[in-house]
Amino acid sequence: MLNIENLDVFYDGLQALYSVSLEIRPEEFVCILGPNGAGKSTMLQTIAGMLVPEQGTILFDNQPIHKLAANKIASLGLALVPEEGWLFGQMSVEENLLMGAYPKPSRPKIKRQMEFVFDLFPILAERRKQYEETLSGGERQMLAVGRGLMSNPKMLLLDEPSLGLAPLVVKDILSVLVRINREEKTTILLTEQNIFHALKISQRGYLLENGKVVMQGASQQLLGNEHIKKNYLGL
Ligand code: ATP
Numbered sequence: 001m002l003n004i005e006n007l008d009v010f011y012d013g014l015q016a017l018y019s020v021s022l023e024i025r026p027e028e029f030v031c032i033l034g035p036n037g038a039g040k041s042t043m044l045q046t047i048a049g050m051l052v053p054e055q056g057t058i059l060f061d062n063q064p065i066h067k068l069a070a071n072k073i074a075s076l077g078l079a080l081v082p083e084e085g086w087l088f089g090q091m092s093v094e095e096n097l098l099m100g101a102y103p104k105p106s107r108p109k110i111k112r113q114m115e116f117v118f119d120l121f122p123i124l125a126e127r128r129k130q131y132e133e134t135l136s137g138g139e140r141q142m143l144a145v146g147r148g149l150m151s152n153p154k155m156l157l158l159d160e161p162s163l164g165l166a167p168l169v170v171k172d173i174l175s176v177l178v179r180i181n182r183e184e185k186t187t188i189l190l191t192e193q194n195i196f197h198a199l200k201i202s203q204r205g206y207l208l209e210n211g212k213v214v215m216q217g218a219s220q221q222l223l224g225n226e227h228i229k230k231n232y233l234g235l
Contacts, residue, residue, distance in 0.1 A: 001026045001155065001187055002047070007056035009039075009046050016042045018211045019056070024155075029181045029188045031198040031219070033232070034208035040191035041083060043208070044157045047189075048080035049073040060155075075103040077154035083163060085144035089133030093124050096132050096143055100150030109152045116184075117146035120176050138169035145173065149180065155187040156180065162194050170194065174201050195232045199223045 002024040009017040017039050024030050032040050045051045047058060049070035058066040065073050074080075079100075087096050097117060101110045118125035121142040127135065132143065141161055148156055158177070162170040178201050181188050192198035199205055199219040207215040207228065215227065222228055229235040 001028075001061060002189070003057075003059040004047070005057050007043075007046065007058070008054045009042055009051055010054050011042075016211050017046070017053075020208075020211070020213055022206055022213065022216075024187060024189060026154075027181070027185050027187055028204065029178070029202045030190070031202040031205045032189065032191045032208055033193075033195045033198060033205055033222075033228075034191075035193065035232075038208040039211040040208055041159050042211075044080060044159050044189070044191060045082075047073075047157060048078060050080075071103070074151060075105055077105075077151075078157065079148040079151050079153035079155070080157045081144050081148035081159065081161060083159040085140060085147075087132045087140060087143060087147065090131055092129050092131060093135070093143055094128045097124075097146055097150050100147035103151045105152075110150070113150045113152050117149055120149075120179065121146060138165050138172070141165060141169070141173060142176075145176065149186075153186060155189065158188065158190045160191055160193060162192065162197065170197065174198075177201065195228065196223075 004020065004022040007017050007020040032043060034040050042051065046053055049068055053066055057064060060076060060078060097114055101107060123139055124142055124146060127139065145161060161173055174197055177188060180186050190198060199222055202219045205219050205222045206213050
């Protein structure tokens with residue numbers, strides 16, 4: 001479904017990704033793991049068309065997307081939930097959700113998607129008329145995920161949705177991602193520093209260090225890997 005080959009990405013001459021290759025099959029749940037500054041956000045932003053790679057190719061459903069504008073990529077069915085959420089403080093929960101349904105193909109399904117989001121996160125239904133800026137950190141993150149779902153995407157890219165949240169809220173949000181993957185058959189690519197949780201819920205993982213893929217495999221296998229245990233799980 002998503003095939004990435006030999007991606008090089010730079011910021012003003014500084015290289016952030018080095019020949020990164022990655023493949024995700026339909027309906028998979030895959031995570032990209034790595035420490036601060038490894039290149040995880042750069043990776044997702046490049047897939048979503050916010051950064052243009054210097055080298056390499058990205059195919060989505062066999063179509064090259066690495067030269068397309070972000071809005072065109074979104075309309076093909078790829079939705080990014082960025083670290084900063086892309087939410088509007090002075091708009092209600094409902095209005096923020098509607099902003100997520102801007103790609104044309106998603107508009108006929110707005111009502112159904114909003115009901116699905118409220119079913120996943122009942123607290124958002126209770127707060128539907130409330131301004132975003134009055135929400136808690138966890139509710140805000142739920143809204144960001146919900147906003148991403150409003151376009152009824154084939155594939156959801158999530159950039160560290162658990163960042164800065166209390167452990168119970170992290171569990172809630174990550175378990176909802178599993179539901180989205182299973183019930184809606186949405187393919188998921190998740191970046192996380194919370195490596196233990198990410199490997200517990202995903203099928204496969206890639207470990208990025210200093211802009212390079214240094215390891216990949218089944219999540220169960222990675223959980224037992226000595227390098228990961230020692231450097232990331234504190235075991
Ligand atoms: P984090 O978990 O801290 O967000 P990350 O794995 O997502 O880390 P990136 O944010 O992709 O990592 O950063 C990869 C590299 O690119 C880092 O060295 C970072 O300093 C650099 N970088 C990221 N954004 C920019 C930018 N806008 N301008 C210049 N360099 C950047």
